[in-house]
Amino acid sequence: MAQTFSCTTCAQPIAAASPRVHCLVCTDYDLCAGCALGERFARGHATAHETQVFKRSGGGGAPPAPGSFCITPVPVYAEPSRALGASQPLQATPAPALALPPSAPPAGWAPWFHPDSSPTPAYIALINDIFTLLDPTNLGNLVPETFSRFLDDMGYPAHENAWKAGLKASFGVTKEAAADKALKNVYDLFSIDHILLQRPRAAGAAARPASGLQRFLGAALAAPVAPAGPMPAITRAGFVEITRIEALADPSREWGNFSRLLQKYRLTRCVGWGSLPRSVLPVVPDAAMLQRIASVTAFAQQQGQQQIEAARMAAQLQAQANQAAVDLLSDTRRVEYRYR
Secondary structure (H helix, E strand, O other): OOOOEOOOOOOOOEEOOEEEEEEEOOOEEEEEHHHOOOOOOOOOOOOOEEEEOOOOOOOOOOOOOOOOOOOOOOOOOOOOOOOOEEEEOOOOOOOOOOOOOOOOOOOOOOOOEEEOEEEEEHHHHHHHHHHHHHOOOOOOOEOOOHHHHHHHHHOHHHHHOOOHHOOEEEEOOOOOHHHHHHHHHHHHHOOOOOOEEEOOOOOOOOOOOOHHHHHOHHHOOOOHHHHHHHHEEEEEEHHHHHHHHHHHHOOHHHHHHHHHHHHHHHOOOHHHOOOOHHHHHHOOOOOOHHHHHHHHHHHHHHHHEEEEEHHHHHHHHHHHHHHHHHHOOOOOOOOOOOOO
């Protein structure tokens, strides 16, 4: 009979068929997928701790190598890179170009994927050239703003650009920090290789002025100003994988997107090759990739609903606390305060 586990943070049982994250540093410490993705920790656990991820909590096969949480292990078509989510300094050392398979890419348009949906040398060489163009200093990673501009150049609408869509400031959180979190969630959900860099604070940035009520009540109601947090920077290997996902999920649309991109970037490799032929991409979407996207989307929606409910409850408690603070004011002062 399979052993049963409970989440150390939320104390809920982890179903035998659900993922489980086990900490190799803390004693008897397990997390459900929701708490792991939401970074809700207890008992001193930290993101930097080495972990093992079991696809099935009750067992069934060896776990992936120690590292960050992943939903579906996928092959990485590149040299071994830094661990997913590992913290790195902003001044990263230059990284070598993505290692190509033994066979050299052809001099001309050729199919981008093998029958098993793995990328061909032609595809890896092309994506490597695009990455190099976006990373002129050869740091080996792309910060969120750069990756967002790449999506713009590909023609993605704003609502399909996770970082751009997430640029919404909230209580005590800058819009950049909120967008970084949204993009990191996408990278984590799809097991996209990336590192974390410290986001520099904008020059001359100043705290927002307090409202009249905040000035009246003092610092107790003032919104805390969060320091500049980490931002996810996608690696070369991650860039190959995330573009592969999109190309296999909707090859017809990606043919149009890449055609637009290549006209704009004018890569040296493609000079004299003519327009991008539709035949380099699969005729129809890859069924396995569509299933993978559907599974991840369903999981993300479930977690999103839980986060929305948690945020609603937190806002309600904050509103009650604000009203209680107003009620404690002297009767000799008149304060008008409304909350929703």
